[in-house]
Amino acid sequence: MITVHCSSAEGITVTGTSRADGSNKLLGNRSKGGLGLKWGSHIDAWYVPHSRDRHNSLNRARVEEIATRLRGAGFTVEVEYSDQTRTAEARETELYERADARADAYTGFARNAARRSDTHRETARAATAGIPLGQPILLGHHSQRRHERALERSDNHTRKAIAEGDRAAHWAGRANAAAHLEEHRKNPGVTRRRIERLEEQLRRVQRAIDGTPPPGRRRWYGEPMPATGEHLDRLQHDKAQLADEIAHWGAIIAQAEAEGVKIWGPDDFQRGDFVLYSGTWWEIKRVNKKTLTVPWGHLGIGRTIMRFADAYNRHGQLSTDTDTLPYDKVQGHMSAADAAEKFPPPAAV
Structure with a gap:
């Protein structure tokens, strides 16, 4: 009996096969007609790559595809689903x-x-x-x-x-x-970007549960269609897992802040201040919710400070092009008064 098991904690695995039963041709390399599973000698089973601890781990369509292919080849197959999960920690x-x-x-x-x-x-x-440096090879000589x-x-x-x-x-x-x-995964900047991605995924899952359109969509045909049945169960599972991950990484940020790491945000800046990034001080034009609007990055290459008044393009014209700098990439802050004292602007000609 071959068992196809699916859970968030273990992913999608296939057990009960043997080397001589021919199942490897059905489950293995896609280029040879298989389903793309890999053999895990450490678990003595076939597994679907990247199916473990994923938000879409309960992929019933993938499980049924595997079971159908095996049954079509004459194998007796049992399918098991489990709600077993692991915490982010x-x-x-x-x-x-x-x-x-x-x-x-x-x-x-x-x-x-x-x-x-x-x-x-x-x-x-x-x-x-045994060959002295500079000694030539004597042609025809016994050596x-x-x-x-x-x-x-x-x-x-x-x-x-x-x-x-x-x-x-x-x-x-x-x-x-x-x-x-x-150290890399717990870096505050990396962690904040990860939390933003997770929060966006959570909002997407919640919209799928509620049957509401994405923000900004002007037209929505028909009545809202909330998720039901198996689809709802899968979305609820994903929602709980995402919430657990956001809480875990939020605690990492809180710990870093408690240890003295500066977590930059909109309240730390105002228009006209300067922000340090990649060795250059950039003048701030606008303070946004998630980013700072600064001069176009290409114009500041090799400069210590980049003011909008110095942002000339290759045609010698004052450039209005801008870039946005996320708060998780901020490396320092300086007020306009401090910048004028430390880096006096050139005198007008």
């Missing part, structure tokens, strides 16, 4: 633990590659150690072939040393990224 904890394990493994790969690079480099030096073989061996090991050095740098970079994953 539990998911993040597991993610960081796996990242730490990857960092350790990648560090080992980098160390081994560096050791092999050193070995090849020493072998390359030893191959030509010609010996010297040529030594140089070939040295060149071969030098190339291998370079390749292993590149491999060591690659794995070292992967190890560094894995080791700093938690």
